Amino acid sequence: MANITDKVTVIGLGPMGQAFTRLFIEKGIHTTVWNRTASRADQLVAAGAILAPTPADAVAASNLIVLSLTDYQAMYDILTPAISVLSGKVIVNLSSDTPESSRKAAEWAASHGAAFISGGVMVPPPMVGNPGAFTFFSGPKDVFDLYQPTLEILGVTDYRGSDPGLAQFYYQALLDIMFTSVAGVLHATAFLRSAGVSGATFEPYMKNFLTFLPEMLTDMMIMDETDSGKYYGELNNMIMMAAGMDHITHASKEAGIDTTLPAAVKAIYDETVARGYGRDGLGSIYEVLKNPSK
Numbered sequence: 001m002a003n004i005t006d007k008v009t010v011i012g013l014g015p016m017g018q019a020f021t022r023l024f025i026e027k028g029i030h031t032t033v034w035n036r037t038a039s040r041a042d043q044l045v046a047a048g049a050i051l052a053p054t055p056a057d058a059v060a061a062s063n064l065i066v067l068s069l070t071d072y073q074a075m076y077d078i079l080t081p082a083i084s085v086l087s088g089k090v091i092v093n094l095s096s097d098t099p100e101s102s103r104k105a106a107e108w109a110a111s112h113g114a115a116f117i118s119g120g121v122m123v124p125p126p127m128v129g130n131p132g133a134f135t136f137f138s139g140p141k142d143v144f145d146l147y148q149p150t151l152e153i154l155g156v157t158d159y160r161g162s163d164p165g166l167a168q169f170y171y172q173a174l175l176d177i178m179f180t181s182v183a184g185v186l187h188a189t190a191f192l193r194s195a196g197v198s199g200a201t202f203e204p205y206m207k208n209f210l211t212f213l214p215e216m217l218t219d220m221m222i223m224d225e226t227d228s229g230k231y232y233g234e235l236n237n238m239i240m241m242a243a244g245m246d247h248i249t250h251a252s253k254e255a256g257i258d259t260t261l262p263a264a265v266k267a268i269y270d271e272t273v274a275r276g277y278g279r280d281g282l283g284s285i286y287e288v289l290k291n292p293s294k
């Protein structure tokens with residue numbers, strides 16, 4: 001069984017990379033850091049990290065290189081001048097980007113003799129390393145297994161498969177739910193505010209509904225429907241739902257608030273009806289979402 005590695009390099013010291021570095025130092029790992037803005041390393045150096053003068057020195061210092069950057073372009077910007085020392089290294093990129101970026105990065109790393117694991121951290125920096133923290137990973141299983149005990153310091157590791165794009169697929173899928181749901185919650189809040197209702201008054205209703213939502217989706221067997229392509233519409237069909245979205249869009253206009261969000265959902269519902277799913281259930285919008293009109 002693999003053990004926690006004795007050395008790690010962290011490149012990228014935003015709030016996330018700083019949290020990683022602190023956790024690695026706390027575990028007694030010799031932790032080398034590099035960041036474009038060197039001053040972001042000051043407190044970490046005081047806590048025991050070693051600041052490398054260049055990305056090449058940072059890479060040379062450890063076999064495991066953990067990246068925490070704004071996007072994958074930043075990885076190329078930083079590591080391209082260090083390609084001569086990449087051979088034999090394991091790059092674990094925990095930065096956000098598209099699945100295709102992860103796949104291309106894995107090929108790029110391989111072309112320089114390095115192994116590549118992609119990851120998506122599913123919690124904010126203060127939660128990293130604490131109960132509830134988890135990270136999706138994908139890439140070569142033998143390489144992941146070798147460093148899993150070290151990566152587990154950051155939280156539960158959820159390995160999704162050898163395709164390096166998979167971690168970003170899962171990560172972006174959950175963020176997709178988060179960002180669209182939060183937009184929905186705040187749109188509803190603005191709608192009620194136009195009637196003088198405060199956010200605090202709305203909060204228990206919002207919470208209650210969001211708690212009930214997973215149960216409702218399970219009862220509707222909406223995931224099974226997406227797999228079978230059959231959408232049960234006897235109790236609530238798409239013609240009724242599209243009319244409902246129309247009401248929300250018009251009510252938002254009357255309220256003087258932004259209508260972009262309900263209008264976008266309404267367009268999807270209308271297209272679903274136009275494609276002949278009017279008597280099918282809400283799950284049938286999946287047919288439009290997975291296969292948009294040209």
Ligand code: NDP
Nearest residue numbers: 012013014015016017036037068069070074077095096124
């Ligand atoms: P920040 O944007 O605060 O930090 C990003 C890091 O990337 C900094 O070290 C920055 O350097 C560096 N960077 C960006 N562009 C370049 C470049 N072209 N060349 C060199 N360095 C560059 O991000 P976070 O620490 O918040 O997040 C890091 C990653 O983790 C992101 O991909 C984010 O999506 C993901 N994540 C973040 C969460 C959060 O709540 N913060 C939650 C889950 C995931 P410099 O300091 O010089 O600007």
